[in-house]
Each structure stands twice: as C-alpha cells, then as structure tokens.
Amino acid sequence: MTAAALPWNEAERLSALQAYGILDTEPEQAFDDIVRLASRICDAPIAVVNLIDQGRQWFKAETGLGVRETPLDTSFCAHALLQEDGMVIPDAARDVRFEGNPLVTGEAGLRFYAGRLLKSADGHALGTLCVLDTQARPGGLTPLQAETLDVLARQVMAQLELRRAISEREEGVIALAESEAKFRAIAESMPQMVWSSQPDGFHDYYNARWYEFTGVPAGSTDGEAWNAMFHPDDRARAWEAWGHSLETGDLYEIEYRLRRADGVYRWTLGRATPIRNEAGDITRWFGTCTDIEDLKRSEAGKDLLSQELSHRIKNIFAVVSSLIALSAREHPEARAFAGSVRDRINALARAHEFVRPHSEVSQPLIGDTTLHTFLGALFKPYVDASGRSRVAIEGEDATFDDQAATSVALLFHELATNAAKYGALSAAGGTVLLRTRNDGDRFILTWTERGGPPILEEPVRQGFGSALASLSVKGQLGGTLERRWEPGGLILEADLPATALSRRRAALGKK
Amino acid sequence: MNRTGISAFREPDIRHNKAMTARILIIEDEALVAMELRFVLEDLGHEVVATVADANTARSIAARNDIDLALVDIHLSDGPTGIDLGRELGQERGVTVLFMTANPGMVREGVAGTIGVLSKPTDERAVQTAVDYALARRTGRPVEYAPPELQLFG
Numbered sequence: 001m002t003a004a005a006l007p008w009n010e011a012e013r014l015s016a017l018q019a020y021g022i023l024d025t026e027p028e029q030a031f032d033d034i035v036r037l038a039s040r041i042c043d044a045p046i047a048v049v050n051l052i053d054q055g056r057q058w059f060k061a062e063t064g065l066g067v068r069e070t071p072l073d074t075s076f077c078a079h080a081l082l083q084e085d086g087m088v089i090p091d092a093a094r095d096v097r098f099e100g101n102p103l104v105t106g107e108a109g110l111r112f113y114a115g116r117l118l119k120s121a122d123g124h125a126l127g128t129l130c131v132l133d134t135q136a137r138p139g140g141l142t143p144l145q146a147e148t149l150d151v152l153a154r155q156v157m158a159q160l161e162l163r164r165a166i167s168e169r170e171e172g173v174i175a176l177a178e179s180e181a182k183f184r185a186i187a188e189s190m191p192q193m194v195w196s197s198q199p200d201g202f203h204d205y206y207n208a209r210w211y212e213f214t215g216v217p218a219g220s221t222d223g224e225a226w227n228a229m230f231h232p233d234d235r236a237r238a239w240e241a242w243g244h245s246l247e248t249g250d251l252y253e254i255e256y257r258l259r260r261a262d263g264v265y266r267w268t269l270g271r272a273t274p275i276r277n278e279a280g281d282i283t284r285w286f287g288t289c290t291d292i293e294d295l296k297r298s299e300a301g302k303d304l305l306s307q308e309l310s311h312r313i314k315n316i317f318a319v320v321s322s323l324i325a326l327s328a329r330e331h332p333e334a335r336a337f338a339g340s341v342r343d344r345i346n347a348l349a350r351a352h353e354f355v356r357p358h359s360e361v362s363q364p365l366i367g368d369t370t371l372h373t374f375l376g377a378l379f380k381p382y383v384d385a386s387g388r389s390r391v392a393i394e395g396e397d398a399t400f401d402d403q404a405a406t407s408v409a410l411l412f413h414e415l416a417t418n419a420a421k422y423g424a425l426s427a428a429g430g431t432v433l434l435r436t437r438n439d440g441d442r443f444i445l446t447w448t449e450r451g452g453p454p455i456l457e458e459p460v461r462q463g464f465g466s467a468l469a470s471l472s473v474k475g476q477l478g479g480t481l482e483r484r485w486e487p488g489g490l491i492l493e494a495d496l497p498a499t500a501l502s503r504r505r506a507a508l509g510k511k
Numbered sequence: 512m513n514r515t516g517i518s519a520f521r522e523p524d525i526r527h528n529k530a531m532t533a534r535i536l537i538i539e540d541e542a543l544v545a546m547e548l549r550f551v552l553e554d555l556g557h558e559v560v561a562t563v564a565d566a567n568t569a570r571s572i573a574a575r576n577d578i579d580l581a582l583v584d585i586h587l588s589d590g591p592t593g594i595d596l597g598r599e600l601g602q603e604r605g606v607t608v609l610f611m612t613a614n615p616g617m618v619r620e621g622v623a624g625t626i627g628v629l630s631k632p633t634d635e636r637a638v639q640t641a642v643d644y645a646l647a648r649r650t651g652r653p654v655e656y657a658p659p660e661l662q663l664f665g
C-alpha cells in the first residue's frame with residue numbers, strides 16, 4: 001500500500017477547507033440527495049461527499065458506508081486529489097496503490113472507485129464526490145454516469161460556496177449589529193448632540209441629548225424636519241450648506257441658532273462627516289451639534305474689549321499728536337521740530353491701524369492689512385499735481401504684525417520725509433519706486449529715487465531720521481540696510497529675514 | 512496760550528482766505544484735539560461757531576446757528592453717536608459734514624448726506640486741504656481732485 005504524497009501546500013489547502021465551515025456539521029438533505037442520486041445513476045452501493053481533512057477523511061454525506069469519517073492512510077480519495085479530472089480505479093485488487101489496503105483486502109472488499117474533485121474557486125482540492133462498488137468494473141463508468149458525476153460534483157461545490165457566502169453575510173450582519181450597538185451606546189452617553197442621516201440626507205437618528213436639548217418628541221425631527229428647529233434667519237443658509245455637502249461629499253460645518261426646549265435660540269456649531277464604503281460611495285452621514293453660545297459670548301466680549309482698547313490707543317495717538325502741535329504754538333522756533341515729531345507719531349498711528357486686532361468695523365478702509373496697502377496709505381500724501389501717487393510700489397506683497405509695524409512705519413516714514421526734503425520728492429517730476437520681493441529666506445525692499453536734484457557726493461552727516469531708519473532695520477527687524485548715493489538718486493536696499501515682518505506667524509508655522 | 516506769534520509762520524493770502532471763510536462746528540470729545548483743530552481753522556480764517564463734545568449739544572447749536580461745515584468725530588462723550596448726528600446735520604440741516612475719527616472703519620459703508628472721512632491723527636495741512644475741498648464742494652466751485660488723506664463716500 002502506498003500513502004498518497006502531497007505536492008501542494010497542505011497548510012493552505014487545509015485552511016481553505018476550514019474556511020467553508022462545513023467540517024463536522026450535521027448531515028443536510030441537499031448533500032444527502034446528491035450522494036443518493038450518484039449512487040443510483042452509477043449503480044454503485046456506496047457514494048460519498050468526502051472532504052480530506054488533516055489525518056482523516058470526513059464525509060458530509062454518504063450512502064452505503066455507515067460512517068462519517070475514516071483514517072486518511074487507507075483513503076482512495078487522497079489519491080484522487082493528485083489527479084485534476086478525477087480518478088477511476090476499475091479494480092483496486094489489481095492496482096499497486098491499493099496493495100494491502102484493508103478496505104480492499106478486508107471485509108469491505110472494495111474493488112471499483114470513481115471520484116470527481118471538489119475544487120474551490122481559488123484552486124484548492126477540498127475532497128471528492130465518489131462512488132464505490134464491491135464489484136470490479138473493467139469498463140469503468142458509462143458516459144452518462146461520468147457526466148452525472150461531473151455535474152453532481154459541481155453541485156456539491158456550488159452548495160459549499162453558497163453556504164459560505166450566507167454564513168459570511170450573517171457574520172457581517174452580526175458584526176454590523178454589534179458596531180451599531182456600540183455606536184448607539186457611545187452616542188447616547190455623549191454630552192453632545194449626535195445625529196445620523198441616510199446618503200440622501202434623510203435624518204433617521206438623533207441621540208438622547210438632542211431630544212433633551214430641543215424638548216421635542218422622539219422621531220419628530222426625522223427626515224427634513226430638523227430645519228424647523230433652527231432660527232428662521234438661519235434656516236435657508238443651513239439648508240444650502242447641507243445641500244452642498246450632500247451633493248459634493250464635502251464636510252458639513254456651519255454655525256446657526258438652535259431652539260432650546262425653553263424657546264431660547266442658542267448658537268450651535270453643526271458638523272457632519274460622510275462615511276464611505278469601499279467603492280467610495282457615501283453610505284451615511286454622522287453629525288454633531290455643539291452648543292457654542294457661551295463661547296460666542298466670551299469671544300464677543302473679548303472682541304469688544306480689544307476693539308475698545310484699540311480705539312483708545314488710536315485716540316491717544318490723536319491726543320499726543322494734537323498736544324505736540326499745541327505745545328509748538330507757544331514756541332514758534334520749535335515748529336519745524338514739532339512738525340517732524342508729529343509726522344512720526346502719525347506714521348506710527350497709521351501702522352497701528354493696520355496691525356491691531358480687527359473686527360468687521362475696525363478694518364482699515366483700504367483693502368487688506370498687508371505691507372503694500374499699509375505703505376500705500378503711508379505714502380498717500382505724496383501725490384503729483386494730478387493726484388497720482390509719486391511713490392510706486394511693486395513686487396511681492398507680505399503680511400506684517402504689530403511687532404514689525406513700528407519699524408516698518410518709521411523706516412518708510414523717514415525715507416519719504418527725507419525724499420521730500422532733499423531727494424526725489426523735493427523736485428517736481430521726481431518719483432520713487434519701491435520694489436519688494438521674496439528671495440528664499442530673505443525679504444528684500446529696494447527704494448529707488450529718480451528725478452530729484454543730482455547727487456554730487458554722499459552726505460557727510462547722518463541725521464536723526466537716517467539713524468532712526470538704520471535702527472529700525474538693523475536693531476528691530478534684524479536685517480541689513482545699504483544706501484547707495486548714485487548720481488540719479490538714492491538707492492536703498494533693506495534685506496530682512498523673511499520672518500522679520502511676521503514673527504508670530506513664523507513661530508506658529510514652526511510648531 | 513500765546514497765539515499772536517503764529518501769523519508769522521503762516522503765509523496768509525487774505526483774498527483767498529476771505530473767499531473761503533466759513534462757519535464751522537467742531538464736534539469732538541477730546542478737548543486737546545478739539546482745541547488744536549479750532550486754532551488751525553481760525554488760523555485759516557474760519558469762524559469756529561462752537562466746540563461741542565456730544566450729539567445733543569451739537570443739535571441745539573445747529574438749530575440756533577447757520578453752520579456751513581461740521582467736523583464730526585464718531586465716538587463722542589455720549590457714545591458712538593457721531594454717525595447719526597452727521598447724517599442728520601447733512602440731510603436735515605443742509606450742513607456740509609466731514610467725519611474725523613481714529614476709527615474710519617466705522618463709516619466704511621459711507622453715510623448719506625456727508626462727504627467723507629479724515630483719519631486721526633492728522634496734521635494742519637491735511638485738515639486745511641480737506642476743509643478747502645469740502646467747502647469747494649459746498650459752494651459748487653470746481654475741484655480737481657480730493658486731498659489724498661480724505662476718504663470720500665460714494
């Protein structure tokens with residue numbers, strides 16, 4: 001007797017067989033019918049659906065055998081697994097593979113065997129559907145018997161696949177029910193309002209907190225009825241945002257006023273995320289509503305306070321500015337001095353307006369709070385006879401913060417004042433070009449004067465204004481300042497670290 | 512305070528100033544700012560009818576006097592009442608109105624019946640050109656362009 005040698009990965013085959021969940025299950029009529037039919041058509045006393053397990057063969061269905069399993073070492077079918085198209089043994093007594101096999105030599109006296117492979121979709125041989133006879137059949141199976149056995153073997157496989165599919169689905173349903181139970185347990189215990197909707201936006205779930213907050217009967221806000229819980233002024237906006245999310249799959253996020261059980265509308269943050277299946281289709285939306293009324297109030301309070309402070313600061317600038325002018329009236333000889341101090345104070349006040357915390361009302365009148373808009377405002381007084389600005393600003397813009405504001409304001413105020421006294425802006429037709437650009441980790445500002453009085457030599461003495469400009473760039477902004485007195489006019493280049501204008505933002509970016 | 516020395520620092524053009532002389536109401540709750548403004552306007556030859564710090568006093572002054580121009584701050588001693596006051600003076604009393612405020616964003620959308628807003632702090636020259644411009648508009652004299660510091664409405 002020769003035990004069948006196995007040329008495939010037996011561990012993989014066994015695990016594929018296990019996955020069907022069929023081993024050691026009760027007999028079932030579908031399989032019993034098949035073996036009875038196989039036995040009758042093939043005119044054989046024995047027919048089995050045989051699955052080759054580890055060390056044993058186990059029969060899902062059998063007729064004429066009377067047992068559900070036998071050891072593998074006497075198995076006919078273990079040999080059949082080696083042959084793709086099944087195996088027919090006309091007379092086992094004359095076959096070397098079954099020499100000394102007790103099933104052949106013993107009481108059972110088996111002689112004839114015909115088996116068909118049960119093969120899974122991914123190619124694993126699981127077992128056979130086979131018929132056995134105690135009479136040798138030199139002619140084997142008739143064509144009808146052979147075809148019947150083929151068809152029935154495929155039916156066995158179909159039954160196995162069906163059972164596996166059904167059991168997988170049942171497991172899925174159980175897992176889903178478990179995950180849903182978990183979701184509900186979490187959602188119901190959350191202090192936040194939680195809801196869920198179908199992919200078309202039909203709301204079908206709200207947690208206990210929602211009903212507690214709104215005070216409406218359970219189920220009464222299903223479908224689209226949630227919208228009526230919002231403040232009338234917020235309904236259309238929320239409806240539109242929700243519609244947009246449903247259409248695009250974008251996250252839903254909106255602030256609206258939600259009616260509490262006592263009739264008071266409270267500011268609420270609504271958010272929702274779509275859940276997608278493997279194909280990417282949205283299967284559900286999960287949303288939350290968070291009461292942000294208290295947060296809003298404290299924010300509004302802070303805004304109000306910071307606006308009030310900003311307003312006071314700007315007013316103080318105005319008072320200081322007037323105080324300087326009034327003081328100078330008593331000392332006419334100080335008038336020029338007072339004028340220049342006043343102009344510097346006013347430049348600082350203007351810079352403050354561009355960097356202070358802003359609300360809708362406190363935004364500067366002109367555009368965004370960027371470097372270019374600020375400088376544009378600072379240079380506003382320098383216009384030609386037709387009202388056109390004599391200082392052109394070109395290049396890449398930048399944002400700047402309150403730390404940089406003082407330095408930037410003083411630097412350009414001094415440059416413009418100096419140009420108006422001695423440089424390009426002191427002569428009719430003279431102009432200035434200010435070009436700004438990013439250069440890697442540097443931000444470079446180039447101030448070029450043209451059309452002023454010709455420059456014959458570099459000024460010997462540096463005034464306080466120039467010192468102030470240098471101090472602003474080197475001391476405050478950590479940059480370098482280079483002045484070139486060219487015949488056509490002053491060219492000044494300020495080379496700053498790119499982070500100098502907005503240190504806070506740079507620090508945030510690093511985090 | 513000695514103001515007599517000031518004239519030496521002005522370049523008075525008597526004819527020009529005469530033509531522009533106007534009756535002006537200053538509505539400003541910061542006393543120092545109001546005082547300086549008054550001196551600047553008087554130096555320019557204008558008559559400052561009164562300096563008031565709140566909207567109601569401004570209303571009663573405007574009711575009893577002919578006012579050509581009102582310079583109106585927005586935050587007054589009785590609150591942010593300047594906007595309504597300016598609109599009322601412009602539309603109901605025929606006063607030419609210029610706002611002067613440290614917070615020009617408050618009148619971002621413009622105020623009907625008024626000319627525009629000048630940001631504080633400012634200086635003599637900006638006040639002069641803005642007032643000249645406003646009075647030119649009032650009397651229908653041609654103006655080439657608005658002073659750059661003055662933000663016009665609509």
